[in-house]
Amino acid sequence: MTHTYTVTGMTCNNCKASVEKALEALEDITSVTVNLEQSEATISMSKHLTTQQLQEALPNKYQITEKPKTQNVFASSNLIEEEQSDLKQLFPLFLIFGYITVAAILLNYNPWNGSSFMLDFMGLFYIVFSFFKLLDLKGFPESFKMYDPLAKVFPAYGWIYPFLELALGVLFLMRIQIPLALIITVVILGITTIGVTKTLLDKKAIQCACLGTALKLPMTKATFIENTIMLIMAVWMLIKIYS
Structure with a gap:
């Protein structure tokens, strides 16, 4: 009910x-x-x-x-409007993801270097996403610990996380300690993805903190896909480095 x-x-x-x-x-x-x-x-x-x-x-x-209950005569219509509203809310996430992808391609298209593209993509991803989190550093930890397992247990992790993302972005873009940065990426995004998956399976309607609290984004499959792409890239790069 x-x-x-x-x-x-x-x-x-x-x-x-x-x-x-x-x-x-x-x-x-x-x-x-x-x-x-x-x-x-x-x-x-x-x-x-x-x-x-x-x-x-x-x-x-x-x-x-x-609030008093009102009869919903147009339930199916409202459901469609709600889905459209979710897509509209997610538009900033798709737009930012597109910009990051295009920028990483332009940096590596001539000559094409797939490994360098992935490092630049991950670096830009972390830099941009940490920027939005830092816009509301006080509000981010509260939203983040709603679904991140580590932030729930250690609230201070929510305060550290935006700076950790910023540091990882610099490491990837500057090509410094890449293996360490990849391992940290697998660990922190793996933990977050577990929390996102659990939230989606429980069908909880909460706000996603991936772009901080400055932009109100619903927790959807897009968040899971975004984290999964980063995880696949990190694992792929680690395999290439140590194979």
Whole structure:
């Protein structure tokens, strides 16, 4: 069962992440989607929880009230609109991914060097993605630990991660300690991909922190594909180096 609630008291992405985290911690909650602009929370639950139970899970600064149900005559139409909305939200991710790919190709097309292309791609990927994370360094750790297993256990990892990406980007672009950078890439993206996979399998509607919190991106298969491409490149390069 899914219900929509009005949540007051939220003023920033940190508030949004705090509300999502508090509600998702409840045993019978299966997914939580918070819309900061509309001050709404859409909550799916396996067992009905009262508004009072939800309120008790939230910090005192937030107030939650259930919105009245309205009959949805155009359910299928709304589903199509929701899918289109997700694609629209993901457009910045596709655009950035395209720019990185084209830039890496232009740097290596004459003469073509596949290995150099992959190193430049990974370097640009890390530099660009760390930039967006650093735009809201306070908000990123809260969103990141919603799905990254290591960030959940060690919250400080969420603060370090953008700088780790920046360092890896420099190593790849400058061709410094490439084997070490590849191994770190396999480890950190492998951990994140496990968290992304679990989130997708649990069908939780949460915000993806791949571009920080500056751009509101939903967690979708695109996030899984993005991480998988980087992992394949890193593993391929390691095989070439040590074979």
